[in-house]
Amino acid sequence: xxxxxxxxxxxxxxxxxxxxxxxxxSGHSSYTIAWHQQQPGKAPRYLMKVERSGSYNKGSGVxxxxxxxxxxADRYLTISNLQSEDEADYYCETWDTNIRVFGTGTKVxxx
Amino acid sequence: EVQLLESGxxxxxxxxxxxxxxxxxxxxxxxxxxxxxxxxPGKGLEWVSFVTxxxxxxxxxxxxxGRFTISRDNSKNTLFLQMNSLRAEDTAVYYCxxxxxxxDYWGQGTLVxxxx
Numbered sequence: 001x002x003x004x005x006x007x008x009x010x011x012x013x014x015x016x017x018x019x020x021x022x023x024x025x026s027g028h029s030s031y032t033i034a035w036h037q038q039q040p041g042k043a044p045r046y047l048m049k050v051e052r053s054g055s056y057n058k059g060s061g062v063x064x065x066x067x068x069x070x071x072x073a074d075r076y077l078t079i080s081n082l083q084s085e086d087e088a089d090y091y092c093e094t095w096d097t098n099i100r101v102f103g104t105g106t107k108v109x110x111x
Numbered sequence: 112e113v114q115l116l117e118s119g120x121x122x123x124x125x126x127x128x129x130x131x132x133x134x135x136x137x138x139x140x141x142x143x144x145x146x147x148x149x150x151x152p153g154k155g156l157e158w159v160s161f162v163t164x165x166x167x168x169x170x171x172x173x174x175x176x177g178r179f180t181i182s183r184d185n186s187k188n189t190l191f192l193q194m195n196s197l198r199a200e201d202t203a204v205y206y207c208x209x210x211x212x213x214x215d216y217w218g219q220g221t222l223v224x225x226x227x
Contacts, residue, residue, distance in 0.1 A: 038156075044214075045217065059215060089155075102156040
């Protein structure tokens with residue numbers, strides 16, 4: 001089954017950009033993943049799906065500042081023009097026929 | 112507007128049972144698979160169980176297999192999670208989510224605390 005690897009933390013200054021990585025395990029480099037944002041004390045929120053090709057499909061109401069991309073077995077979430085409300089945990093998710101998999105999450109701090 | 116509203120959480124002793132519900136609205140419930148995900152205090156997301164749109168197939172994580180049962184009532188737009196033989200490590204906020212490939216809508220969660 002696939003395993004997703006994420007860095008535990010990332011930080012960037014207000015107004016700058018940050019790029020988060022979700023790495024798929026060996027043999028699973030073709031999988032589509034999804035990115036979710038969880039602000040402190042809130043439920044997760046779906047941001048987007050990112051495919052192997054790098055194409056991404058955002059959820060309803062997700063700001064243009066959020067974008068996705070892909071390279072090999074890595075899937076990325078880039079947040080541009082970082083805002084204070086972007087300070088949150090970000091999880092990636094993938095799936096197969098009979099399982100769901102979540103990454104361990106990346107905590108983003110806005111400096 | 113898609114809405115998912117969980118209920119049924121609470122405090123229960125080890126070995127006890129709880130039944131969670133997730134009331135869905137704003138979409139054709141019977142057309143979507145549905146998922147339960149939990150989050151222990153201070154921890155990450157862990158998938159628990161999911162069910163196909165017609166309820167015909169169910170899947171469980173190894174941590175809950177044999178103890179939890181997922182079901183749905185498409186006539187009432189409601190998803191359920193029957194939790195038996197609860198353990199302290201089942202303490203978590205439980206979220207329901209709609210599946211369209213990814214988990215594309217989430218409920219607000221319900222807290223389950225298992226403690227003596």
